[in-house]
Amino acid sequence: MCGIIGVASKKEQAIPMILQGLKTLEYRGYDSSGIAYFKENQIVITKTKGRISDLEQQINFKETSSLGIGHTRWATHGEANQVNAHPHQVGKITIVHNGIIENYQELKAKLQENGYSFLSSTDTEVACALLDFYYEKTNSVTQAIQAFIHEAKGSYAIGLLCQEEPDTLYAIKKDSPLIVAASNDTNFIASDIPAVLEYTSSYYVLEDEEYAILTKDHITFYDKGGKVLTKEEKHYDASLESPNKGSYPHYMIKEMMEQPDTIWKTMQPFLENGLASLAKLPDLTKYDRIDIVACGTAWHAGLVGKYFLEEYAAIPVDVCLASEYRYKRLFLSPKVLVIFISQSGETADTLAALKRVKEEACHTLGIINVKDSSIARVVDQVIYTKAGCEIAVASTKAFTAQVAILLLLALQAAYQKNLMEEKQVLAVIEEFKHLKDHLTPLLAKRSEYQKIAKELYKQEDIFYLGRGLDYDLMMEGALKLKEISYIPSVCYAAGELKHGTISLVQEETRVIASCTNPLLDPKTMSNLKETKARGAKIYLITNNVELTKDKDIDSVFLLDQTSEFLVPFLVIIPLQFLAYKIALLRQCDIDKPRNLAKAVTVE
Numbered sequence: 001m002c003g004i005i006g007v008a009s010k011k012e013q014a015i016p017m018i019l020q021g022l023k024t025l026e027y028r029g030y031d032s033s034g035i036a037y038f039k040e041n042q043i044v045i046t047k048t049k050g051r052i053s054d055l056e057q058q059i060n061f062k063e064t065s066s067l068g069i070g071h072t073r074w075a076t077h078g079e080a081n082q083v084n085a086h087p088h089q090v091g092k093i094t095i096v097h098n099g100i101i102e103n104y105q106e107l108k109a110k111l112q113e114n115g116y117s118f119l120s121s122t123d124t125e126v127a128c129a130l131l132d133f134y135y136e137k138t139n140s141v142t143q144a145i146q147a148f149i150h151e152a153k154g155s156y157a158i159g160l161l162c163q164e165e166p167d168t169l170y171a172i173k174k175d176s177p178l179i180v181a182a183s184n185d186t187n188f189i190a191s192d193i194p195a196v197l198e199y200t201s202s203y204y205v206l207e208d209e210e211y212a213i214l215t216k217d218h219i220t221f222y223d224k225g226g227k228v229l230t231k232e233e234k235h236y237d238a239s240l241e242s243p244n245k246g247s248y249p250h251y252m253i254k255e256m257m258e259q260p261d262t263i264w265k266t267m268q269p270f271l272e273n274g275l276a277s278l279a280k281l282p283d284l285t286k287y288d289r290i291d292i293v294a295c296g297t298a299w300h301a302g303l304v305g306k307y308f309l310e311e312y313a314a315i316p317v318d319v320c321l322a323s324e325y326r327y328k329r330l331f332l333s334p335k336v337l338v339i340f341i342s343q344s345g346e347t348a349d350t351l352a353a354l355k356r357v358k359e360e361a362c363h364t365l366g367i368i369n370v371k372d373s374s375i376a377r378v379v380d381q382v383i384y385t386k387a388g389c390e391i392a393v394a395s396t397k398a399f400t401a402q403v404a405i406l407l408l409l410a411l412q413a414a415y416q417k418n419l420m421e422e423k424q425v426l427a428v429i430e431e432f433k434h435l436k437d438h439l440t441p442l443l444a445k446r447s448e449y450q451k452i453a454k455e456l457y458k459q460e461d462i463f464y465l466g467r468g469l470d471y472d473l474m475m476e477g478a479l480k481l482k483e484i485s486y487i488p489s490v491c492y493a494a495g496e497l498k499h500g501t502i503s504l505v506q507e508e509t510r511v512i513a514s515c516t517n518p519l520l521d522p523k524t525m526s527n528l529k530e531t532k533a534r535g536a537k538i539y540l541i542t543n544n545v546e547l548t549k550d551k552d553i554d555s556v557f558l559l560d561q562t563s564e565f566l567v568p569f570l571v572i573i574p575l576q577f578l579a580y581k582i583a584l585l586r587q588c589d590i591d592k593p594r595n596l597a598k599a600v601t602v603e
């Protein structure tokens, strides 16, 4: 969701550097882009709707510059068009902005009274005018920034140029990610570290209501009152990165194929020395109850976690959507643990829910993929998933890594509470160590997935059904399909079907289901037969050979028989593949699906 890059360099290479940074940020999702740079003490702005390649066509590459800013915009206020694209310029101030200025209407009215008029429908142009208003009053950018921080409500990461300071780049931050980075010859601001990894891995994190002043030689940090801050220089561990697609046509398939390794990397520190390693995990048995808070795929991982924590460790768990949790009445105490799950560590709703919980007397644990991200910095304790950089908007390897941590937490808590014997726990650990042997053949069944995808890709809708753990996994499968193929995919608990939704089932309706629980499978099977009786075609994922013999099932993905702890990793692979293959047949933009952003940094 919106990307920012800013460059203050000793070299006249700012334009290609900004464009390269914007390309790296493309995965965040955007619908327009723009660039502003100093050329002979004048600010040149180029912006357009569409892709970075559209922007490049409008740029005069004969020009050079050493200082500038760039932006990819994911529309919030006002449609995606050239006027609304960033950078915005008002008076002497030019900015790029991520986030939402919540009181922009009020500020706009005040600025209009003071003679400002507006060309775009954006809150960003209002932010820019506010900064210009205070700049004109004080003749000082830093004083304008301090006044802005005082007055603007909402979230912002801002890169700023002032017409009268051609050697200076400003950065301002609140509730939207922004880092400052330094290489030998160039200083940067960026929405995330991969945008500048080509040049440097050393960076500083801007905290809320802080700002920074960058020139080609210096970086200085300030708090909102103008006090100079000393910041710790951080170094990004790029060893987990997979910055290109390699031989794969899309990041999504590459990331799916990485899962045997990423799951293992995530689990390994807690498994290598058996029970002693497992004991390094936080002790969940201290708590009466757990709330898991997350969005989208991370929320689905939370549902899988709930199943195992309740079934095996007998700890009651609520799994809450962060966008609901941040506003609902909370029942928290020191006996409640709140777990926040996030790949990006920047999701606005999850971060806001976390900030709310931090005001209460209870412990917070993060399961986060991106190191030093905002959520990772705020939680009391963090466990990092080792999925590496996930570029495709549709999350795959981050999901299985999140599930991996939750399974280990459940296993450890079950052991501590004597609900699983040592030999049972060791047997599961042993199975985890051989997970790859089950996953590799599943990942290789590409022609099978392709065959089914061909039967499904023209459907107007697809049903996903399951019970218990299977239902949780089906929800994730259905999300993957709608995200990247745009086929409406409805997921239901199989037992709920008769209470309304079965009215949608008709001749040629396609139903995908999974049955991996011997206690629940007969129930789900009879629900499936009810759809069959109304003309549905059934695609079943199961580890139960007996079910494959049922003549009502049209197609089967047979999984290996394993402990239930391995089931989520096995069921999800055919679901990810079906979504991918169907999207491919529908010629969708798989890594950058329409309207979606990788990190949802606005509410």
Ligand code: AGP
Pocket: 295, 296, 297, 298, 341, 342, 343, 344, 345, 346, 347, 350, 393, 394, 395, 396, 483, 597, 598, 599, 600
């Ligand atoms: C997953 O495929 C989605 N793109 C989306 O639901 C995502 O999981 C959600 O936005 C949460 O993101 P996070 O894990 O970075 O917090």
